Amino acid sequence: LAKTTQPISMDSYEGQEVNITCSHNNIATNDYITWYQQFPSQGPRFIIQGYKTKVTNEVASLFIPADRKSSTLSLPRVSLSDTAVYYCLVGEGGANNLFFGTGTRLTVIP
């Protein structure tokens, strides 16, 4: 399983764009990159998944460079309700490979 490294915490003001970068130097050819969000006392919630280049959905964008050794989750115009822990996971698919690291604790400040 590819090991991931993320910043432990980040702070941002409301309305700003937030970019959280994850390193995964030993990502395998078949691995996908998936980001989950977790609020206190709740289960993780899927945000976005990608394999290469850029993926965008209604809540976030995911940027993956050509070498795929890192990825960046971009949250546009964050609000206070985006305060949560964000996890980057790398694996071939399925929750068998959903091994969560320590994640990035994002705090949005008014």
Added chain:
Amino acid sequence: EPEVTQTPSHQVTQMGQEVILRCVPISNHLYFYWYRQILGQKVEFLVSFYNNEISEKSEIFDDQFSVERPDGSNFTLKIRSTKLEDSAMYFCASILRPELNTEAFFGQGTRLTVV
């Protein structure tokens, strides 16, 4: 939106007692999982279940743990003789088909407190 439901939301039990945590995965999903999260720590994989049998388990999932799908809708985690260190949030998750890299849906969790 479909959701995974877990009951109870909070369970308090005495050390040494048996507990059963219940989950109803999303109806057409094929793979089911249990995770736990000790307060302030990361989410840890316990076990995965497919076609009525365990497909993978972690070192945490020792002989005191068992899982069962007693009927077509429920998926349970049993802890036979609880220890203080079993106190944690337990999350159930389900996936339609992992090989398609579809997303995992997690329940809201059961907070287990062993006293």
